[in-house]
Amino acid sequence: xxxxxxxxxxxxxxxxxxxxxxxxxxxxxxxxxxxxxxxxxxxxxxxxxxxxxxxxxxxxxxxxxxxxxxxxxxxxxxxxxxxxxxxxxxxxxxxxxxxxxxxxxxxxxxxxxxxxxxxxxxxxxxxxxxxxxxxxxxxxxxxxxxxxxxxxxxxxxxxxxxxxxxxxxxxxxxxxxxxxxxxxxxxxxxxxxxxxxxxxxxxxxxxxxxxxxxxxxxxxxxxxxxxxxxxxxxxxxxxxxxxxxxxxxxxxxxxxxxxxxxxxxxxxxxxxxxxx
Numbered sequence: 001x002x003x004x005x006x007x008x009x010x011x012x013x014x015x016x017x018x019x020x021x022x023x024x025x026x027x028x029x030x031x032x033x034x035x036x037x038x039x040x041x042x043x044x045x046x047x048x049x050x051x052x053x054x055x056x057x058x059x060x061x062x063x064x065x066x067x068x069x070x071x072x073x074x075x076x077x078x079x080x081x082x083x084x085x086x087x088x089x090x091x092x093x094x095x096x097x098x099x100x101x102x103x104x105x106x107x108x109x110x111x112x113x114x115x116x117x118x119x120x121x122x123x124x125x126x127x128x129x130x131x132x133x134x135x136x137x138x139x140x141x142x143x144x145x146x147x148x149x150x151x152x153x154x155x156x157x158x159x160x161x162x163x164x165x166x167x168x169x170x171x172x173x174x175x176x177x178x179x180x181x182x183x184x185x186x187x188x189x190x191x192x193x194x195x196x197x198x199x200x201x202x203x204x205x206x207x208x209x210x211x212x213x214x215x216x217x218x219x220x221x222x223x224x225x226x227x228x229x230x231x232x233x234x235x236x237x238x239x240x241x242x243x244x245x246x247x248x249x250x251x252x253x254x255x256x257x258x259x260x261x262x263x264x265x266x267x268x269x270x271x272x273x274x275x276x
């Protein structure tokens with residue numbers, strides 16, 4: 001087993017029950033826009049160990065603060081807002097949420113997992129993502145988080161949501177898109193016309209595999225748009241690995257993406273001590 005996956009395995013063993021977590025409602029009362037009229041619940045178990053949350057009508061942030069930076073003598077730490085994927089139908093709650101938060105905490109990063117509105121509510125999900133950015137900035141001082149280093153990390157549909165939020169006034173300082181979906185036109189490496197990339201778009205770290213046939217063009221299209229706008233982008237395109245691997249190790253080079261993400265965070269000065 002690769003050393004990075006030993007570290008990840010240990011972090012997952014400790015997650016989520018042994019770590020401090022706080023659930024914050026995003027909105028005071030019913031959220032603006034449409035909501036599902038069915039009760040929140042988990043989708044039927046598929047036997048793969050993935051919990052799939054659906055019919056979210058009361059969006060929340062589950063906050064996991066890294067132990068070290070909570071000490072008042074420590075400099076503020078970066079905070080990562082995590083957007084699980086699920087095709088805008090469900091949220092892969094642990095695989096692309098709580099487990100990811102545990103790994104981020106192991107790097108000394110605060111994490112906040114976003115439970116955005118599903119199913120089939122992209123407009124509502126974007127409102128939730130923008131509100132999440134506002135919320136973490138409001139709480140940054142209390143959490144000893146650096147408001148200038150708020151990053152958004154998304155998987156699949158959550159990566160699309162991340163890119164959409166990056167095109168708004170509530171954009172994060174940087175984004176990480178892991179096997180992003182829905183960013184390109186159907187059969188071409190062209191950015192969808194519903195998304196804007198310009199001089200204000202934050203830097204991005206992107207991971208994708210060529211055999212993710214339905215979605216690999218999303219990574220290429222977004223990276224090209226960033227490059228054309230002269231915005232910083234780091235793209236890792238691997239041959240194999242498919243879609244939906246999260247932090248799991250299936251023996252493909254792409255499964256080393258968490259280490260590459262950490263190196264990118266350090267290289268861009270998003271990770272590392274900064275004076276308060």
